[in-house]
Every structure is written in C-alpha cells, then in structure tokens.
Amino acid sequence: MRLGYCSITWGGVVGHPTGVTSVKDLFYLTHGDMRRAVTDIAAAGYEGVEMFDGNLVDFADRPQELTDLLDGAGVQLVSVYAGANFIYPDILPDELHRIRRSAELAASFGAERLVVGGGARRAAGTTADDYARLAESLDLVADIAESHGLAASYHPHLSTIVESPDELDRLLPNTRIGFCPDVAHLAAGGGDPATVIRTYGDRISHVHLKDLRRDPFAFLPLGQGELDLPGIVAAIRDSGYDSWLMVELDEYDGDPRAAAELSRDYLRDLLAV
Template sequence: MKLGYETNTWGGVVGHPGGVTSIKDAYYVANGSSEQAIRDIAAVGYNGFEMFDGNLMQFRDDKQAFRDLLQQTSQTFIGVYTGANFIYPDILEEELLKFRNVAELTAELGGEHFVIGGGAIRGTGIRPDDHKLLADGLNQAMQIAEQAGLVASYHPHLGSLVESPEQLDQIMPLTDIHLCPDTAHIEAGGGDPADVVRRYGQRIKYIHFKDLKNNEFLPLGTGVQNFDAIVSALKEHDYDGWITVELDSYADPRAGAQISKDFLKKHFDYV
C-alpha cells in the first residue's frame, strides 16, 4: 500500500466563486498554497498527494510549474477530488463538461484517480427518483474519466444523498462506478467503515482515511476510528492501492499530517 495526503488541509474547504453563476466553474477549492501543501506533504514523508479540482485547474495555464513541483518534491500526483449535484437534468450537461475538463487535465499531468462526491439534497427533501438520477450521472462521469484513462470512484459524503449505510446500499447496485470510502464520513453517517470495506472490497480501488471523535474530523490516532479493523478488511481483499489521509482543516496543516504519519508508522508495517 502507498500513502498519500490531500492538499485541502492547507486553506480548508471552500468553493470557486465563479460556480455561483456558472456551473462549469463550480469547483472545490482550498484557499491555501498548493505548492506549500505539496512541499509539506513530501517533507513529512508521504508518497503522493490528491488535490481539489479547483486547485488543479489553477495550473492549466502553467502545466510546467506543476511538473517541476512534482520533480522537485519526488511526489506522485494521485488524482483529483471533484463533485456535482447530479439530480438536476437542466444543469447536468454543464456538470459533465466540468468533469471532462478536469479529467483531461488530471490525465495530462499524470494523475490516476478521479474521485467524485455529491448528489444534492433538495430543499424540499429527497425525491424517490433522486438516487437513480445520481447513479445515472455517476455512470456518465465514470465514462468521461475512463476515456481519459482515469479510475473513477464515488465518495459518499455527509450532506449528500449518500450518508447512511442504507443509502450506500441503495446506490451501489444502480451504478458501475468504483467506491472510495472515507472512513470518517462512513462512520459519521452511521456506518462501520470496516464492514463497508468487507462488503464492497472488490469495488474499492482507492480509499480515504481520517479520524473522528464527537463528529469532529481529526488526524489519525486522535479519534475513535478502528483502523486495525479497516486495514484488516483491506488486506482481506488484497488491497495494494493508495491510502490517502484527508483532513478538511487543522490549525497547523503540516503538524496534522505528521500526527497521522506517525500513527501509521507506529501501528502498521507497510509504512
């Protein structure tokens, strides 16, 4: 297994302001420096990084700067995190256009994984066909990613159509996309991350680790997540892909990354 880290801790999770009026520009963005994040991730000892779609798109007019950064830090660009509403047919075409632009740049710059969150919850509540709309949109997004040579995975997330174990079981038969579990989001939604890995292990090509306590996301080892059970479940399926640690925010991002790395090094023999 290989260890990566998400750059979003450097600046926290926000959105691109252009997305308010232009769906094709509705990116996730971390407000911090991507360059500093990647240098810190490398210094702590991770092998690679994932980043938000909006932060990646900041390099579309200076791709060489991105390639130079990879070379200077000896880091692997694991992939990108993106998302969409999926349930509104009138804007789905624009959302898929965004995916295509992001996927093509991800592939051009050497990324492997295309992680997709989303599935909006309407102001009036979830309608009976919303999960089917989400699944259909995910299948189209997966095709776009595969055409670019990327591995597409769906990331269940609090605040989306797939929070609970029951919702995950509802969506998985409706789509062919791979699953990227986020251990803390799974548990915060009422699920058991190790059980999810055991049940859907054949569809897991990528995974996010983060810890959880009192509904707060934390560095690994400082919450209540049972990572022994999660890693054991991964090994049952001979998982040998990336484990990417992801933490939405932390007062000192590099320190948070170090805490998680120290925990993994102490408890697991693959680090």
C-alpha cells in the first residue's frame, strides 16, 4: 500500500465565502499555505497528497505553479475532496456544476480520485426521500468523475445524514459510487470501523485514516487515540484493497508536519507486520 496525506491540517477547512450567495462557488478550502503543506507532506515521507477542490480552484489560473510544486516535492496529487448538500432539487444543478469543475481540475493535475461528502440534515428532520435523493445524486457524481477519468467515492461524515452504520446501510445499496471509509468518522458515528469495512469491502475505492479520542472528543494522529488500528488495517487488507492509504487530520495542536511524521512512523511499523 502507498501512503498519502491530506493537506487539511495546514489551516483547517473553510467554505469559500462566495458560496454564501452562490451555491455553484461553495468550494471547500484549506485556509493555509499549500506550498508549505505539500513540502511538509513530502518531507514527512509520503508519496501522495489529497487537496480540497477550492485549493485547486486557487491554482486554476496558474496551473504550472501547482504542477511545479508537486513535481519539485516528488509527490502525486492522488485525490481531491468536494462536497454538497445533494438532497435539494432546486440547487442540485449548481452543486453538480461545482462537482464537475472539481473533477475537471483534479484530472488536469493528474489526480486519480474524486472523494465527496455530504447529504444535508434538514432542520425539520431527515426524510426517507433524502436518502433516495442522495443516492441518485451520488450516481451523477460517479458519472461526472468517470467522464474525467476519475474514480469517485463517498465519505460518510459527522453532521451529514450518513453518520451511523444504519444510515450507511440506507445509502450504499442504492448507489453505485465507491466507498471511502474514514475510520474515525465511522467510529464517532457509532460504528465499528473494521466491521463496516468488512461489510462493504467490495465497495472500497479510497481510504481515510486518523485516530480518535472520544472524551474529550478529538481527532488525533495514528496511534495516539483509542481506535483498534491493527484490526482496521487487517480488515482493509482482507477486503482486497491494496492502494492509497490517505492519512487525514482535521487540525492539530502543534506542528502539522510533526503530526504527519507520527502517523507515518505508526503506519510503517503496522504495515511491516
């Protein structure tokens, strides 16, 4: 397996402010220096990087700058992360416009994968139709990704309508998009990550790894929390998945490169067993 790292730790995540009044422009952004992020990720020993769609948009008018940055660091842009509500018919065309733009940019920079999260929770409560709309929308995302030579996967996430194993079961059988297990989000949503991975092993097309402490709640570098990461990695291996493992850490109370190095050392030891 090859090891990659997500750039989110170098500034956290925000939404593009234009998106408040223009849904088609509501890209995710890491509010930090991508040059430092890519350089640190490479120096920490990772071969690949995942970025948010909005950070690629920042390079759209100066593409050679990002290409030179990746080439100079010796890392590959593996995947691009995007997201949307996906359940509101009136705004879905504009959301898909944004997904299409994300896929176009991802492909232009040599990425292999498009990862999406989403499925809004309504103030009035989630309906059964919301899962059907989400499933249909994710099929469209898969179509868009494939038209640009990318593999698409869905990432269950806290605050969406797909947090728990039961909610995942309501979605995945009804859409053809691939599955991106984020092991910490699965655990925080009440699931056992290894069990979920074994249940949907044939759907896995991307993986996010981070550790978790439940009380007080925090996402942590690998090996610093309470997840059974050896059991999780064994489940991933047993599923037949043998590709990129992307380490992700939303934020870190310290140097993000140091966090990346902690996870790298833990993963290298674990994968050597």
